[in-house]
Structure formats: structure tokens, C-alpha cells
Amino acid sequence: MMKILYxxxxxxxxxxxxxxxxDLFITSRLQQHFNVIITNPRQAANLLDGIDALVFRNAGCVLEYEEEYxxxxxxxxxxxxxxxxxxxxKGDQKGKQYLLDLQALGFPVIPxxxxxxxxxxxxEPEQYIVKLKNGADSVGMEILSPQEFHESKPEGKLIQPFIDFRYEVSFYYLNDVFQYAMYAPNKERRWELTQYExxxxxxxxxxxFLQWNNMQRGITRVDACRLRDESLLLVELEDLNPFLSLDLLPEEEREQFIDNFIEALKKMAPAGEPVVEMV
Structure with a gap:
């Protein structure tokens, strides 16, 4: 059976x-089809011997373990x-440079x-958002008034206007095939998601953005904001370890995604007998 380092x-x-x-839910399902070893990203490089494939999931902000990564x-x-x-x-795997690159190419991204x-x-926005170029999960993000912004004169970071959008919406893809979408009707509570059609x-x-990214395989989350004129702008192209909000999906859609995920992993190596190990 295929041995996966998760x-x-x-x-x-x-x-x-x-x-x-x-991740405990996902691995509980994967162990029915694969040998699964669960490990922290700080230890992963030392555990690759005998592994058939590596699955990189909810490992947090890479800034916190950049050397090990x-x-x-x-x-x-x-x-x-x-x-x-x-x-x-070419998305979040490489930091936030892609926002500048896509903007230069004329893609619809937040200025x-x-x-x-x-x-x-x-x-002349009412507020500015300043982000680290290699940040994630709002690590290092600042919201500044015009006075604070002009006094601090940030350099080497991403600078964006604070946009008055209607809501945020995320599109989830597995190997570039659409799976489901979620959105936050209340933009003040952006983690409270519900399914979106x-x-x-x-x-x-x-x-x-998937076509531009041209990633060989994996899960991608395309985050966007809906403006008052109904258009969309890219907020984030998460192609490293996107959180999936599976617990918020109806059971049928959740099970379909897991089945699709398992089939995608099976195509990477032959199958065998299941076991789960914790390291």
C-alpha cells in the first residue's frame, strides 16, 4: 500500500x-486506503525515507518554520x-509577489x-492594508490610517487600499477541477462561511488564475471579494495549504470531495493495506 507522509x-x-x-477528519478517511504517517512540518524533512508521497496540508504560516520548510x-x-x-x-507557495505580477499582466486583482x-x-483610500510579502493568516498585517501610513512609509511590503466590498467568496479546486465554493455574507465575520452557488x-x-498558475497537482483556493458593482477582484491565490472548511459543507458534498481527494492520491502510487501512525 502507498505510504503517505501527511x-x-x-x-x-x-x-x-x-x-x-x-486534518484528523481527512486522515481518518485516508487511512482506509493508505498507510498514513502524520507529522509536524518541522520534522518532515527527516521522515522521508520509505515514503511514497507527501501530502502538505494545514501546516500553518511557513514564516514560523522557514528554515525547516x-x-x-x-x-x-x-x-x-x-x-x-x-x-x-506560483501563488502563495512563492509569497505574495504574484499579486504584483498578475496586476502587471492586467488580471483583476486588488490594487x-x-x-x-x-x-x-x-x-486616496480611507485606510491602507500593509502585508508581509511572505505572510499568511494575517501574520504581520497592519491596517493604517492615511496619517499612519504616510508617517511609516512602508517598504518591501505589499500595500493595498482598504476596499469597501460586499463580501468575500472562495472557490475550491482539486487538480484544477472545481469542487465547491464558500462565502462570508457578513464581511465583518469573514470566517463564518456558508456554501455559495x-x-x-x-x-x-x-x-x-488556475490557468496562469499551471500547478501540476493539488488543492487550490481562489479567494476573491465582490465589489459594489458586482465585479470580483482576487484577494489570494492559495496553492500551498488552503484551509478547506469541510465541516461547513453538507455531508454529500463533503464526502464527494474526500472521494475525489483519495482518487487523486491513488493516481500518484499503488495502493496497499491501511494503517495510521503518529510521529
Whole structure:
């Protein structure tokens, strides 16, 4: 049976998200089809011997274990090990540079600047959002008034206007095939999601970013905001370890996603007898 190293941080804390519950649910299903070893990202590089594939899931913000993460990438490459997600994405896997790149290419993304002297291109917003280029889960994010912004003159970070959008919506894909969508009707409580029925235009919006990213395999979450004029702007292209909010899905859709996930993993290596180990 295929032996999977499942990388997650069961103790990672994020507002409104129970990472450990999602990964314990997923691994409870995977163990029916694979040998599964669950490990923390800080240990993963030392546990690759005898592994058929690596599944990188809710491992938290890479900034907190950047050295160990780079060691893992190096070890995976040296072994030519199959991974899910594949580490060839151009979205959050590489930090937030993609927002600047996509903007330069004319994609519909939230207006973004990297240099203070370029912030005039963002207009005169009532507030600014300043983010780390390699941050995640709001780590290092600041919301600044115009006075605070102009006094601090941030450099080497992403600068965005605070946009008055209607709501945030996320589109979830498995190997570039649409699975489901979720949205937060109350933008002040952005972690309280409910299922969303996308239109054809919505899916065309999300699909353009998948095509640009051209990741070999994995789970991608395309996060967007709906503006007052009904258009969408990209907020985040999460192609490393997107939280899936599976607990909020109806049972039928949740089971369908898990079945699809299992089938995608089976295509990476032969199957065998199930067992779960904890490291």
C-alpha cells in the first residue's frame, strides 16, 4: 500500500478555523486506503525515507518554520518525491509577489503596490492594508490610517487600499477541477462561511488564475471579494495549504470531495493495506 507522509500542525491556531479537526477528519478517511504517517512540518524533512508521497496540508504560516520548510523542499527535490500539492505553484507557495505580477499582466486583482513612492497609484483610500510579502493568516498585517501610513512609509511590503466590498467568496479546486465554493455574507465575520452557488462568470473568473498558475497537482483556493458593482477582484491565490472548511459543507458534498481527494492520491502510487501512525 502507498505510504503517505501527511504534514500538518495539529496545534496551529487560526481565528475561526479548527485546523486540527479538519486534518484528523481527512486522515481518518485516508487511512482506509493508505498507510498514513502524520507529522509536524518541522520534522518532515527527516521522515522521508520509505515514503511514497507527501501530502502538505494545514501546516500553518511557513514564516514560523522557514528554515525547516526550505530543508523539506530540498529533500523532496533530491528524492524526486511526489507531493500533494506539487511545489511548483506560483501563488502563495512563492509569497505574495504574484499579486504584483498578475496586476502587471492586467488580471483583476486588488490594487497593490510594493514601494511607498508607488502608493499614489492606489488613490486616496480611507485606510491602507500593509502585508508581509511572505505572510499568511494575517501574520504581520497592519491596517493604517492615511496619517499612519504616510508617517511609516512602508517598504518591501505589499500595500493595498482598504476596499469597501460586499463580501468575500472562495472557490475550491482539486487538480484544477472545481469542487465547491464558500462565502462570508457578513464581511465583518469573514470566517463564518456558508456554501455559495457560483455563476458561470464566477467560475471563469477563478479559472483564469488556475490557468496562469499551471500547478501540476493539488488543492487550490481562489479567494476573491465582490465589489459594489458586482465585479470580483482576487484577494489570494492559495496553492500551498488552503484551509478547506469541510465541516461547513453538507455531508454529500463533503464526502464527494474526500472521494475525489483519495482518487487523486491513488493516481500518484499503488495502493496497499491501511494503517495510521503518529510521529
Amino acid at each position: 504534514v500538518t500542525d495539529l496545534y496551529y491556531v487560526a481565528k475561526g478555523r479548527k485546523y486540527y479537526e479538519e 526550505n530543508e523539506l523542499l530540498k529533500a523532496v527535490k533530491e528524492r524526486n518525491l511526489s507531493t500533494f500539492n506539487s511545489f511548483d505553484g 497593490t503596490a510594493e514601494k511607498y513612492e508607488d502608493s499614489y497609484k492606489l488613490g 457560483p455563476t458561470r462568470a464566477d467560475l471563469e473568473f477563478a479559472q483564469q
